Amino acid sequence: MREQWSPIEDMPIGADKWHDPTYQRILSQWQDLRPQLESTKLDKKIMDIWLEERQRRFAIETGQIEGLYVIPRGITEQLITEGLESVRLSHNMAAPEVEDDSLTGLLQDQKTALEMVFDTVAQRRSLSHTAFKEWHQLLTRHQATAAGRTLGGKRIGIPLLKGEYKLRPNNPRRPDGVVHQYCPPEQVRSELDRLLDMYAKIYEQNYATEVEAAWLHHRYIQIHPFQDGNGRTARLLMAYAYIRRGEFPPVIKADEKDKYIDALEEADAGDLHPFAQHLVRLAATSLDSAIVATKRVLKSARYYAHPNGDCTYKAPGENEWKRGPDEDNGLDM
Numbered sequence: 072m073r074e075q076w077s078p079i080e081d082m083p084i085g086a087d088k089w090h091d092p093t094y095q096r097i098l099s100q101w102q103d104l105r106p107q108l109e110s111t112k113l114d115k116k117i118m119d120i121w122l123e124e125r126q127r128r129f130a131i132e133t134g135q136i137e138g139l140y141v142i143p144r145g146i147t148e149q150l151i152t153e154g155l156e157s158v159r160l161s162h163n164m165a166a167p168e169v170e171d172d173s174l175t176g177l178l179q180d181q182k183t184a185l186e187m188v189f190d191t192v193a194q195r196r197s198l199s200h201t202a203f204k205e206w207h208q209l210l211t212r213h214q215a216t217a218a219g220r221t222l223g224g225k226r227i228g229i230p231l232l233k234g235e236y237k238l239r240p241n242n243p244r245r246p247d248g249v250v251h252q253y254c255p256p257e258q259v260r261s262e263l264d265r266l267l268d269m270y271a272k273i274y275e276q277n278y279a280t281e282v283e284a285a286w287l288h289h290r291y292i293q294i295h296p297f298q299d300g301n302g303r304t305a306r307l308l309m310a311y312a313y314i315r316r317g318e319f320p321p322v323i324k325a326d327e328k329d330k331y332i333d334a335l336e337e338a339d340a341g342d343l344h345p346f347a348q349h350l351v352r353l354a355a356t357s358l359d360s361a362i363v364a365t366k367r368v369l370k371s372a373r374y375y376a377h378p379n380g381d382c383t384y385k386a387p388g389e390n391e392w393k394r395g396p397d398e399d400n401g402l403d404m
Contacts, residue, residue, distance in 0.1 A: 076252040079262060079290040081269050082278065083343055086286075090279040091351045097358050098318065104365045105317070113368055116392055117375045120383060121364040125357065127151045128322050129310070130182035133303050135325035139214070140174055144326075148378035155179050176213030181303065184209045188307050192314045198267055200260070203296065203304065208234030210303050217241075217299030229298065236260065237298045253295035262294045274315075281351035282343075284312035284320075289338040289346060313354065319361050321353030 155178040216228030236259045242252045288309040295301045310320035334349040373385040
């Protein structure tokens with residue numbers, strides 16, 4: 072059995088009323104604090120560390136959701152703290168088709184691609200085919216193949232076109248045997264043109280960021296323009312929507328993949344609202360964490376706790392930040 076593909080649809084009627092009041096309150100707090108953070112001459116080390124760790128977490132989780140590799144939670148926290156090249160992972164932590172050297176490359180590429188999204192916003196570049204292809208080429212720089220199947224059902228590796236739209240269908244078969252049909256290769260460019268035109272108008276309207284991000288992510292996934300790497304590119308588009316609004320993109324974790332997929336499937340069935348609600352819950356966590364870090368900068372805190380249990384601190388009477396386990400040295404917690 073095969074599901075019939077259909078062109079993407081515009082924003083649902085009534086979506087302009089989907090603002091989440093709890094998130095709006097948190098966002099208002101951030102908007103009050105942000106000018107103070109930007110104008111102050113205080114040491115912003117804590118905020119810099121927070122931002123760097125947030126980007127590393129995004130990079131690690133986005134590939135893990137796709138099953139490109141599996142990293143235990145403790146090692147994830149160490150990678151977030153120490154850097155993406157700080158831990159040499161054993162081969163049995165990665166999917167068999169990922170070489171050891173490629174794993175570190177994948178992680179770094181995913182972080183660099185997120186940084187490219189920040190640059191795209193900072194340079195006021197609009198979304199375009201060029202942006203899609205640049206992001207995809209970078210995301211897949213250390214990925215040689217895409218997963219495929221022969222007519223007999225055998226799994227094979229298909230050479231991956233990097234930064235180029237698909238030349239063959241990439242329709243997955245679900246566990247129930249139904250084939251989910253994405254946009255045919257010959258219609259990819261025209262569908263993406265429609266997405267870009269729709270989004271330009273959506274951006275000018277009064278939609279909550281999570282609604283805009285949910286629409287952009289989901290409609291892009293419906294097109295599935297590349298042979299592989301579409302999920303990672305869609306999450307960059309989600310991040311783009313948040314960054315463009317001056318907000319922090321949510322991090323979708325691999326251990327919450329089921330909730331994420333369920334929300335996307337509801338969007339497939341015509342209801343985008345649950346996916347927007349899923350994103351807003353995750354975005355609120357990011358924004359809450361950013362507010363905590365900002366407040367610590369504003370009160371000249373001298374201590375930052377890392378995910379792996381270490382801390383970065385500035386001892387009393389010193390101006391240099393150090394890394395190490397916490398000791399009872401009178402630091403402001």
